[in-house]
Amino acid sequence: MDKRKRSQRKGKNSGLLLLSLPTLIWYLVFCYLPMFGIVIAFKRYKPVPGKGFIYSLFQKSPCVGFDNFKFLFLNPQMLLTVRNTLAYNLTFLVIDTVLPVALAILLSYLYSKKLSMAVQTAAMLPHFLSWVVVSYFLYTFLSTDRGLFNNILINTGNDPVRWYQNPGVWPVILIITHTWKAYGYALVMYMAYITAIDQELYDSAIVDGADVFQMINHITLPMLRPIILVLLILNLGNILNTDFGLFYQATRNSGSILSSTQTIDVYIYKALMENANYGYSAAASLIQNTVGCFLLIVANYAAKKINPEEGIL
Structure with missing residues (x-):
């Protein structure tokens, strides 16, 4: 009897393993195998025409140790780049948490379900637009000679603004653009969790005399806390x-506003494509992901200390 159960269990596990094999191969080929490129961060990579990547990396690219990392830390642009990256991501972290949660709770109290679905659909549509399309949308508003905003300014007797040469306005523009494109996905996710909350909890609260704010504070938010915490931990890891498209495509790579728009991803891309600094870009990317992994582990550990049933690991 035990042998038959073991054989049945082995057959089920074999089927599940076979089913997961394409995903496993995909992760090995596209996620783990490229990690071999970490070696470039410690070399001065020189591609040799007519030779392969492996030959160029190990035969013609001298090992420089931590020189690429030293260059990054001594580069005067790096402080500005890191500051911009942290400032934008911390702002996005707050907005991407507070706004979708607040809107999801408000929509859950709408009597018209059709209106609620229409709002969710309208909020979700920008998520599917590429940053190239969004960049052209922005250009129709911000173009110096034909943009909507400048046409309004001219018609009201004001001077036009050179938006793509004015770095001071771009933090606000980028935050608004990111929020418009990203909040719909989180909104739908939170709405799904709110819909799954047992309605009897709200009915019991109403019987006990609880008002709307008390139900939100004692039922809705505690039930949403696990998913909010998971998303916060994942965002801290990043x-x-x-978003490269936001800071490179939406800004049309304008050099006049780099003080407000250059982030680590933009810096890596320019170092790789414009200056062919393979080692510098690899070193920056390695630091980026190492710090993200460390923060993810620390945030998950802190969440587990607060509540052992929460976290992602």
Whole structure:
């Protein structure tokens, strides 16, 4: 009897393993195998025409130790780049948590379900737009000669603004653009969790005389806390990563506003594509992901200390 159960269990596990095999291969090929490129961070990579990557890396690229990392820390642009990255990500972290949660709670109290679904659909649509399309949308508003905003300024007797040469306005523009494009996805996610909350909890609270704010404070928010915490931990893991399309495509790579728009991802791309600094870009990317992994582990550990049933690991 035990042998038959073991054989049945082995057959089920084999089927599940076979089913997961394509995903496993995908992760090995596209996620783990490219980690071999970490070696470039410790070399001065020189591609050799007519030779392969492996030959160029090990035969013609001298090992420089931590020189690439020293260059990054001594680069005067790096302080500004890290400051921009942290400032934007911390702002996004707060907005991406507070705004979708607040809107999801408000929508859950709408009597018209059709209106609620229409709002969710409208909020979700920008999520599917590429940053190239969004950059052209922004250009129709911010173009110096034909932009909507400048046309309004001219028609009201004011001077036009050169938006793509004015770094002071771009933090606000980028925050608004990011929020418009990103909040819909989180909104739908939180709405799904609110819908799954047992309605009897609210009915019991109403019988006990609780008002709307008390139900939100004692029922809705505690039930949403696990998913909010998971998303916060994951976002902390990406604290040094930014959306490349937002900071490069949406700004049309304008050099006049780099003081407000250059983040680590933009810096890595320019070092790689414009200056061919493979070692510097690899070193910056390695620091980026190492710090993100460390923060993710620390945040998860702190969450487990507060509540052992919460966290992601």
